[in-house]
Amino acid sequence: MIDLDDTDRAILRAMAQDATQSAGALGRRIGLSQPATWRRIKRLEDAGVIAGRRVVMDREALGFGVTVFLGIKLATKGRVSLEDFERAATAIPEVQIVQHVLGLFDYRLRVVARDIADFERVLRRRIMTLPGVGQVEANVLLTEERRPGPI
Amino acid sequence: MIDLDDTDRAILRAMAQDATQSAGALGRRIGLSQPATWRRIKRLEDAGVIAGRRVVMDREALGFGVTVFLGIKLATKGRVSLEDFERAATAIPEVQIVQHVLGLFDYRLRVVARDIADFERVLRRRIMTLPGVGQVEANVLLTEERRPGPI
DNA sequence: CTTGAAAAGAACTGCCT
DNA sequence: AGGCAGTTCTTTTCAAG
Numbered sequence: 001m002i003d004l005d006d007t008d009r010a011i012l013r014a015m016a017q018d019a020t021q022s023a024g025a026l027g028r029r030i031g032l033s034q035p036a037t038w039r040r041i042k043r044l045e046d047a048g049v050i051a052g053r054r055v056v057m058d059r060e061a062l063g064f065g066v067t068v069f070l071g072i073k074l075a076t077k078g079r080v081s082l083e084d085f086e087r088a089a090t091a092i093p094e095v096q097i098v099q100h101v102l103g104l105f106d107y108r109l110r111v112v113a114r115d116i117a118d119f120e121r122v123l124r125r126r127i128m129t130l131p132g133v134g135q136v137e138a139n140v141l142l143t144e145e146r147r148p149g150p151i
Numbered sequence: 152m153i154d155l156d157d158t159d160r161a162i163l164r165a166m167a168q169d170a171t172q173s174a175g176a177l178g179r180r181i182g183l184s185q186p187a188t189w190r191r192i193k194r195l196e197d198a199g200v201i202a203g204r205r206v207v208m209d210r211e212a213l214g215f216g217v218t219v220f221l222g223i224k225l226a227t228k229g230r231v232s233l234e235d236f237e238r239a240a241t242a243i244p245e246v247q248i249v250q251h252v253l254g255l256f257d258y259r260l261r262v263v264a265r266d267i268a269d270f271e272r273v274l275r276r277r278i279m280t281l282p283g284v285g286q287v288e289a290n291v292l293l294t295e296e297r298r299p300g301p302i
Numbered sequence: 303c304t305t306g307a308a309a310a311g312a313a314c315t316g317c318c319t
Numbered sequence: 320a321g322g323c324a325g326t327t328c329t330t331t332t333c334a335a336g
Contacts, residue, residue, distance in 0.1 A: 001214055
């Protein structure tokens with residue numbers, strides 16, 4: 001774990017809004033020169049604080065209008081069945097995120113589909129046939145708001 | 152909605168893995184020249200398929216080792232209370248994502264905290280005092296795997 | 303679509319305060 | 320730590336096949 005000063009935090013906050021910005025543009029916003037800003041970004045990357053950059057794709061524009069969150073409780077859970085379940089779940093193309101969690105459920109999946117009919121197909125053919133699935137609970141996404149979070 | 156050919160899909164898949172790659176590098180991977188690749192990326196951006204680029208921050212490296220998903224059922228839900236809830240929830244620094252969903256719960260929140268003690272503070276002081284909260288269910292994140300999803 | 307090239311900008315380096 | 324100046328590389332745009 002690295003310790004950051006306020007300047008590092010300002011850089012991270014600015015990057016959280018738009019990761020397209022150049023070191024020079026970021027520096028101008030926080031009152032720092034281009035090389036100084038660049039060196040700080042590099043340091044944050046080397047320290048692993050900045051783990052990478054990801055494209056944000058609009059699933060609606062791609063024709064996937066339905067996003068569903070599934071809470072899954074396994075019927076059988078040894079070490080092997082957890083690995084089997086994860087391997088099978090990550091192999092489903094419609095599954096975007098597989099989260100191993102502690103609580104009422106064992107796994108949480110983020111699933112996208114073209115429409116509700118398409119989702120039902122995925123649910124019946126792909127999800128319900130996963131190794132070890134027990135109880136399944138679903139929540140359909142209406143709107144989503146992302147925030148930078150604490151830095 | 153735009154229709155994509157296999158080349159567009161190949162570009163999106165490559166970018167989903169690593170958004171740092173230049174148009175030239177992407178082109179080499181899929182057998183296309185730098186200008187041709189660049190034009191396609193530009194087209195995908197203009198069409199809104201590529202909605203932006205986001206930095207991936209390692210919350211562990213930042214000292215936030217605990218991520219919890221909360222399912223929240225509202226006690227009172229008129230149009231006003233939904234807006235009140237959303238406004239208040241997005242104002243909490245520890246809340247990364249606010250999802251309005253349909254199903255057993257009304258909202259799902261992704262919350263990060265330094266440790267379990269810190270999470271309890273957020274839960275008691277911030278979450279339980281949100282306007283209209285009824286039932287709250289929690290799942291602690293153990294591991295998370297992201298996949299490109301269908302393109 | 304391609305190749306080639308030019309102009310602009312961003313990334314990176316070394317040196318100095 | 321920060322700034323300045325310079326070099327190198329990539330991006331971006333163009334022309335021509």
